[in-house]
Amino acid sequence: MSILKAVINAFRKTPDTVKYPYGPLVIPKGFRGAIVIDTEKCSGCGLCVRDCPAAGLELIKESRQDYQLIHYPARCAYCGQCEDSCARGAISHSNDLVEPTYDSDEWVVVLKHQSGD
Amino acid sequence: MNKISIPIGPQHPLLKEPLTMNIDISGERVLGGTLRLGYVHRGIERLAQQKTYVQNVHLIERICGICSHVHTTTFCHAVETLLGIDVPIRAQYIRALMCELERVHSHLLWLGIIAKHVGLDTIFMHTWHDRELALDIMEEVSGGRVSHAANQIGGVRFDLSQEQEAMIRKTVNDLSDKANTLMDVIENEPVLQARTKGVAPLSAETIKNYCVVGPVARASGVDVDMRRDHPPPPYDRLTFNVITRQDGDAWARTVVRAEETRETLKLCHTILDEMPDGPVSVRAPRKVPEGEVVVRSEAPRGELLYYLRSDGSENPARLKVRTPTLPALNLIPKQLSAIHVADIPVVMAGVDLCIACADR
Amino acid sequence: MISGLFYLLLFPGLLFQVICSLFFEWLDRKLLARFQRRVGPPWFQPLADLIKLFSKEDLLPEGANDLVATLLPLISLSAVLTAGLYIPIAGFTPFSFEGDLIVILFLMSVPTLAYYLAGVVSVGVYSILGGSRSLLQFFSYEVPLLIALSGPAIMSGSWSVEQIMISQGSMGPFILFQPVGFVLAVVGLIGKLKRDPLDIPKAKSEVVGGPLTEFTGAKMGLWHLVMNIQAVLGIFLLTNLYLGWTKTFNPLVAVVVFIIEFLVLVVILSGASAIYARLRIDQLAGLGWRILVPLSLLQIGFVILMGI
Ligand code: SF4
Ligand code: SF4
Numbered sequence: 200m201s202i203l204k205a206v207i208n209a210f211r212k213t214p215d216t217v218k219y220p221y222g223p224l225v226i227p228k229g230f231r232g233a234i235v236i237d238t239e240k241c242s243g244c245g246l247c248v249r250d251c252p253a254a255g256l257e258l259i260k261e262s263r264q265d266y267q268l269i270h271y272p273a274r275c276a277y278c279g280q281c282e283d284s285c286a287r288g289a290i291s292h293s294n295d296l297v298e299p300t301y302d303s304d305e306w307v308v309v310l311k312h313q314s315g316d
Numbered sequence: 317m318n319k320i321s322i323p324i325g326p327q328h329p330l331l332k333e334p335l336t337m338n339i340d341i342s343g344e345r346v347l348g349g350t351l352r353l354g355y356v357h358r359g360i361e362r363l364a365q366q367k368t369y370v371q372n373v374h375l376i377e378r379i380c381g382i383c384s385h386v387h388t389t390t391f392c393h394a395v396e397t398l399l400g401i402d403v404p405i406r407a408q409y410i411r412a413l414m415c416e417l418e419r420v421h422s423h424l425l426w427l428g429i430i431a432k433h434v435g436l437d438t439i440f441m442h443t444w445h446d447r448e449l450a451l452d453i454m455e456e457v458s459g460g461r462v463s464h465a466a467n468q469i470g471g472v473r474f475d476l477s478q479e480q481e482a483m484i485r486k487t488v489n490d491l492s493d494k495a496n497t498l499m500d501v502i503e504n505e506p507v508l509q510a511r512t513k514g515v516a517p518l519s520a521e522t523i524k525n526y527c528v529v530g531p532v533a534r535a536s537g538v539d540v541d542m543r544r545d546h547p548p549p550p551y552d553r554l555t556f557n558v559i560t561r562q563d564g565d566a567w568a569r570t571v572v573r574a575e576e577t578r579e580t581l582k583l584c585h586t587i588l589d590e591m592p593d594g595p596v597s598v599r600a601p602r603k604v605p606e607g608e609v610v611v612r613s614e615a616p617r618g619e620l621l622y623y624l625r626s627d628g629s630e631n632p633a634r635l636k637v638r639t640p641t642l643p644a645l646n647l648i649p650k651q652l653s654a655i656h657v658a659d660i661p662v663v664m665a666g667v668d669l670c671i672a673c674a675d676r
Numbered sequence: 677m678i679s680g681l682f683y684l685l686l687f688p689g690l691l692f693q694v695i696c697s698l699f700f701e702w703l704d705r706k707l708l709a710r711f712q713r714r715v716g717p718p719w720f721q722p723l724a725d726l727i728k729l730f731s732k733e734d735l736l737p738e739g740a741n742d743l744v745a746t747l748l749p750l751i752s753l754s755a756v757l758t759a760g761l762y763i764p765i766a767g768f769t770p771f772s773f774e775g776d777l778i779v780i781l782f783l784m785s786v787p788t789l790a791y792y793l794a795g796v797v798s799v800g801v802y803s804i805l806g807g808s809r810s811l812l813q814f815f816s817y818e819v820p821l822l823i824a825l826s827g828p829a830i831m832s833g834s835w836s837v838e839q840i841m842i843s844q845g846s847m848g849p850f851i852l853f854q855p856v857g858f859v860l861a862v863v864g865l866i867g868k869l870k871r872d873p874l875d876i877p878k879a880k881s882e883v884v885g886g887p888l889t890e891f892t893g894a895k896m897g898l899w900h901l902v903m904n905i906q907a908v909l910g911i912f913l914l915t916n917l918y919l920g921w922t923k924t925f926n927p928l929v930a931v932v933v934f935i936i937e938f939l940v941l942v943v944i945l946s947g948a949s950a951i952y953a954r955l956r957i958d959q960l961a962g963l964g965w966r967i968l969v970p971l972s973l974l975q976i977g978f979v980i981l982m983g984i
Pocket of ligand 2: 236244246247285286
């Protein structure tokens with residue numbers, strides 16, 4: 200009757216499911232959260248857009264100086280490919296959780312807006 | 317008693333993923349049944365032709381929610397073979413480590429499900445909690461519990477630090493203890509044995525006729541394991557035991573998976589011990605030279621086969637995935653005769669269904 | 677008149693039994709959760725569930741007989757509540773008469789039959805399958821249960837629960853003389869309540885919800901209430917028949933002892949549902965007729981021999 204032993208042990212320990220939602224949320228270091236960008240480094244090359252598997256990024260380019268890098272958080276698969284593809288290390292995942300949304304089409308984040316002079 | 321037909325699925329407490337079975341029963345006896353699939357067909361193979369190889373790594377990861385890593389590993393292996401690049405040894409070992417952890421959590425998940433299906437909810441809760449440990453390791457090293465995004469063509473995306481290795485060792489030890497307790501419980505549980513012993517036995521011949529692979533085949537005495545028979549690197553350098561049983565019934569499948577969990581945990585230690593230092597990835601070109609390749613590897617549910625044809629462009633010309641579940645699904649209607657209604661869950665669980673894999 | 681209403685509605689009637697059943701459900705779920713390493717529900721969860729069920733939409737599939745489907749849980753509820761009036765609680769027996777044990781056992785098997793009928797009138801395939809299973813199960817556990825429960829009656833020479841308790845007061849609790857009978861009675865009770873591990877008629881992975889698959893809303897709530905009251909009464913009955921030496925004590929001690937015995941039985945029931953897997957219906961029938969019935973007959977034979 201080793202199951203009896205397991206059950207008794209389980210009864211004596213504190214339950215395992217108690218941690219959330221009141222405990223602290225431990226997010227591992229490599230967690231792929233919301234997309235952030237270092238606008239200084241980004242040059243608008245579009246490598247990240249080319250490799251994004253989920254059409255989560257878009258580059259609207261008028262000219263070299265005039266472009267917008269747009270992120271659609273609701274389409275994004277949080278796969279980390281853009282971070283890998285960017286040669287300048289501009290775009291990356293933060294550790295922040297991404298909030299849910301009701302209207303996925305409306306949710307647009309302009310990561311970088313560079314307007315020509 | 318007259319014949320009635322009961323529908324199981326697409327929504328039923330027994331099923332975790334959608335499929336339909338129409339089962340003819342008479343009283344408590346099952347006379348036969350038919351199977352219908354295709355509810356989660358997403359056209360991934362076609363979609364893969366429209367995406368680049370780099371994007372496909374992430375697409376392929378979405379085929380399955382349990383064995384996602386082995387899918388990408390096999391795909392990357394196929395692409396790397398076509399490219400003719402050598403993946404760093406360390407990257408191969410990290411891939412293998414993730415594959416083995418995935419096997420552990422897949423098998424533990426399965427043990428929980430069979431226990432749940434025979435009404436042993438306690439074991440279900442306990443195994444599913446223990447399984448979290450394996451998931452925790454994977455989340456810690458790769459950043460995702462299910463979609464690890466660990467692979468890239470040419471290697472892996474992350475390296476293991478010293479602390480991480482120590483953490484993995486500790487957790488794997490922990491997991492071994494828990495797995496031992498669990499096996500002890502399962503082996504000494506009389507009702508579980510009464511429910512699974514002798515249920516829907518399959519002969520080795522049937523298994524071979526239906527091309528069934530993986531733990532189901534090994535439970536019937538068919539000794540196949542791609543990790544040993546056609547080892548993708550680094551399995552050619554690793555030694556491990558392949559567990560087989562002769563009976564072929566639901567109990568044998570339980571025991572095979574339970575023993576395999578233990579064996580896999582041992583293998584995790586071996587991998588960590590033998591892991592060399594070095595880089596974890598090499599640069600891979602975006603365009604893949606013309607050619608075709610077939611690679612095989614051992615997913616938790618059995619042999620996984622990828623066929624990849626390239627026409628020299630950035631996108632694959634054809635990608636064919638053969639998942640281990642599909643042949644096992646063909647066996648279900650065959651098993652659904654001369655059993656009790658109460659055995660249906662045991663039979664269904666016995667083949668370890670992954671409908672998302674089978675439908676793609 | 678007033679005291680009659682008091683007995684009927686407050687103690688040991690409706691209110692007391694409902695409160696007990698809610699407490700039982702909470703305790704059972706909490707214990708099971710802790711056995712399974714979970715936290716378990718807060719104390720008001722059963723009540724909240726009940727209120728939720730009563731406020732939900734009441735649906736039945738086309739072709740089901742609504743009137744019968746409504747009457748069945750009501751009849752079962754009245755049957756168990758009536759049975760509750762005759763079961764002594766901590767030695768308190770307002771309506772005891774010779775032969776009340778038989779009346780109690782009869783009333784307590786009404787819900788099982790109603791359960792079967794509920795499966796048949798609600799026309800789902802799973803309901804019918806579950807209904808026929810519940811009848812099969814009924815035949816497997818009821819015989820050993822009845823034989824086992826006649827043990828205390830034979831030993832004390834009376835079919836009145838009060839009389840049985842009085843003779844236990846002088847002879848000591850009957851569990852000492854009939855341990856096998858007690859175990860059989862617990863098994864029978866689990867079968868009667870269709871709890872894990874004998875929840876064959878409503879096994880989720882096989883027949884979805886069993887006979888109650890198609891029931892919703894208030895009817896479902898009533899069924900839950902019936903099952904829980906039945907569980908509480910079954911426990912009370914076993915306590916009285918096998919551990920019922922409380923009659924001679926001073927009432928305060930009797931209440932404390934009674935509560936402790938109740939808790940012990942709840943732990944036994946929850947533990948059984950945590951550590952055993954569900955049997956197949958043919959395995960249960962085999963167990964019932966090949967093992968439990970002979971065992972119960974042996975126990976009775978032993979009791980009769982002791983009496984001589
Ligand atoms: S994380 Fe992946 S899906 Fe999201 S924007 Fe980056 S590349 Fe696209
Ligand atoms: S984030 Fe990086 S890859 Fe994307 S446009 Fe900017 S510089 Fe190029």
